Amino acid sequence: MSDTASYARTPRTVPTRYRDRAVWEKEAVNAVLDAGYLCHLGFVRDGAPVVLPTIYARVGERLYVHGSTGSRPMRGAADDQGMAVCVTVTLVDGLVLAKSAFNHSVNYRSVVAHGTAYQVTDAEELTVALDALVDQAVPGRSADVRPANARERAATAVVRLDLDEVSAKVRAAGAGDEEEDLDLPYWAGVVPVTQVFGAPEPAPHTTVPLPAYLRG
Amino acid sequence: MSDTASYARTPRTVPTRYRDRAVWEKEAVNAVLDAGYLCHLGFVRDGAPVVLPTIYARVGERLYVHGSTGSRPMRGAADDQGMAVCVTVTLVDGLVLAKSAFNHSVNYRSVVAHGTAYQVTDAEELTVALDALVDQAVPGRSADVRPANARERAATAVVRLDLDEVSAKVRAAGAGDEEEDLDLPYWAGVVPVTQVFGAPEPAPHTTVPLPAYLRG
Numbered sequence: 001m002s003d004t005a006s007y008a009r010t011p012r013t014v015p016t017r018y019r020d021r022a023v024w025e026k027e028a029v030n031a032v033l034d035a036g037y038l039c040h041l042g043f044v045r046d047g048a049p050v051v052l053p054t055i056y057a058r059v060g061e062r063l064y065v066h067g068s069t070g071s072r073p074m075r076g077a078a079d080d081q082g083m084a085v086c087v088t089v090t091l092v093d094g095l096v097l098a099k100s101a102f103n104h105s106v107n108y109r110s111v112v113a114h115g116t117a118y119q120v121t122d123a124e125e126l127t128v129a130l131d132a133l134v135d136q137a138v139p140g141r142s143a144d145v146r147p148a149n150a151r152e153r154a155a156t157a158v159v160r161l162d163l164d165e166v167s168a169k170v171r172a173a174g175a176g177d178e179e180e181d182l183d184l185p186y187w188a189g190v191v192p193v194t195q196v197f198g199a200p201e202p203a204p205h206t207t208v209p210l211p212a213y214l215r216g
Numbered sequence: 217m218s219d220t221a222s223y224a225r226t227p228r229t230v231p232t233r234y235r236d237r238a239v240w241e242k243e244a245v246n247a248v249l250d251a252g253y254l255c256h257l258g259f260v261r262d263g264a265p266v267v268l269p270t271i272y273a274r275v276g277e278r279l280y281v282h283g284s285t286g287s288r289p290m291r292g293a294a295d296d297q298g299m300a301v302c303v304t305v306t307l308v309d310g311l312v313l314a315k316s317a318f319n320h321s322v323n324y325r326s327v328v329a330h331g332t333a334y335q336v337t338d339a340e341e342l343t344v345a346l347d348a349l350v351d352q353a354v355p356g357r358s359a360d361v362r363p364a365n366a367r368e369r370a371a372t373a374v375v376r377l378d379l380d381e382v383s384a385k386v387r388a389a390g391a392g393d394e395e396e397d398l399d400l401p402y403w404a405g406v407v408p409v410t411q412v413f414g415a416p417e418p419a420p421h422t423t424v425p426l427p428a429y430l431r432g
Contacts, residue, residue, distance in 0.1 A: 012264075012266075038306065038308060038322070040256035040258075040267050040269075040304055040306070041267075042256075042258040042265035042266065042267035042302075043265050044260050044263070044264070044265050047260070047300070048228075048260070048300045048302070048330065049258035049259050049260050049265050049266075049267075049300060049301060049302045050228075050258065050265075050302050050328075050330075051256050051257075051258035051265075051267050051302045051303070051304040051328065052304065052328065053256075053304060053306040053324065053326050055322065084263070084264045084265060085265060086258075086264070086265045086266050086267045087267070088256055088267040088268065088269060090254065090256070090269040092254060092411075095353050095354060095413075097354065097357065097361075097416075097430075098361070099361065099362055099421075100361060100362040100363075100364070100368070101346060101347075101350050101358065101361045101362065101363055101364050101368075102364045102365075102368035102371075102372065104350055104357075104361070106254070106271065106353075108269065110269050112266075112267065112268065114264065114266075130317060131317075134317050134320055137311050137322075138311060138313065138407070141313065141320075142317065144402055144403070145313075145314070145315065145316060145317045145320070145402055146315055146316040146317065146397060146400055146402065147316075147317055148316070148317050148318045149318075152316070152317075152318035155318075156318065174417075174419050175419045177419070177421065181362060182421045183421075184362055185423070185424050186360055186361055186362070186424065187360070187416075187418065187422050187424050187425075187426060187427050187430065188418070188419040188421060188422045189416055189417050189418040189419045189422055190416070190417045190419075191354070191413050191414065191416045191417075191430065192413070192414030192415070192417065193411060193412070193413055193414070194411070194412050194414060195308075195409060195410070195411055195412075196409070196410050196411075196412045197311075197407050197408070197409055198407065198408030198409070198410060199408070200313075200403075200405055200406070200407045201390075201405050201406045201407075201408065202403065202404070202405040203390050203391045203393070203404040203405045203406075205393065205398045205399075205404060206403050206404045206405055207401070208401050208402065208403050209403075210403060211403050214313075214403065214407065
């Protein structure tokens with residue numbers, strides 16, 4: 001892989017534990033980000049950490065994270081100097097049950113991105129970001145809604161985080177039992193975990209048929 | 217509700233946005249915590265926020281969060297003064313599609329707990345915590361594994377966070393469309409999201425039948 005195909009490794013993106021699970025290839029990082037829509041946004045307030053769930057979208061090598069103009073993290077990011085953040089996306093794929101309690105694990109894909117977030121103020125970029133936020137969870141949806149009007153745009157804060165100091169971690173394997181535990185009379189294996197989208201439930205005021213992008 | 221039935225409200229646990237979605241009743245907070253097993257642990261390192269996914273367990277009004285002794289957050293919590301943390305648990309229940317982009321939302325249940333985490337050093341408490349961590353995702357499992365030996369216990373760090381400054385937030389509703397948007401020709405409604413556990417996949421070295429706690 002050439003350098004441009006991977007995110008640079010920094011002290012913050014080289015994990016102290018399970019280094020073999022870490023990946024910096026942009027393709028792998030982006031694949032995890034594209035499979036999710038919910039992130040956990042971390043920031044520091046009065047010296048203490050705060051972690052809030054919110055939605056995000058990836059556009060190229062940039063993350064957009066959704067908020068409201070009145071909310072605490074967004075007020076911080078509105079500052080010219082931006083706000084130090086950590087954006088983490090985690091997808092669980094399975095519970096890994098080993099014969100020993102110690103070797104129990106979770107199959108997962110996660111991305112941790114560090115950096116400085118800035119509030120999106122450019123009108124054109126805000127439009128791109130808002131569409132991307134809608135399409136991240138439901139691809140195609142942004143073309144089939146009433147777009148935000150001026151009042152709504154003013155009430156929505158979106159912050160931008162350039163993907164620069166970022167890494168993914170992936171565990172996708174069976175139970176890693178010790179040699180001496182293999183014959184113990186306990187069940188070992190993986191319980192798959194998936195996120196399932198159920199049949200869409202139309203609102204009473206919906207009169208149009210289910211759009212193609214919501215089928216299947 | 218009496219005071220003892222709710223967690224105290226503090227500036228950190230009264231949200232600036234969607235205050236009507238916030239709940240402090242212990243029963244409601246605990247119900248969200250008991251439905252999950254994955255949390256996002258936030259802490260501050262060199263002045264910047266770090267958010268890492270890990271597993272947790274609730275025991276009474278206490279959270280135990282899993283780590284490894286060599287990992288960064290655990291080294292911080294091993295200090296006598298503990299480590300400022302924010303533990304956030306988020307369960308997604310649905311994607312809410314409104315007729316306007318602005319009113320799109322997510323149905324979710326989340327808990328945010330602030331406080332100081334301490335590493336569990338008491339041998340008895342560590343046993344309770346390790347069992348709880350295994351049972352949180354798979355109730356009953358801790359009685360059907362080889363318990364951690366001395367070496368494994370020494371390699372596992374568990375931190376304790378007392379549930380004190382904590383709140384839950386819940387959105388469980390349909391599309392909240394504006395009156396003037398109701399007749400727009402777009403589909404509105406909810407796409408349910410659920411976490412599904414698939415059929416357990418036994419490891420090649422598993423010779424015992426599927427235990428009762430893994431059926432169904």
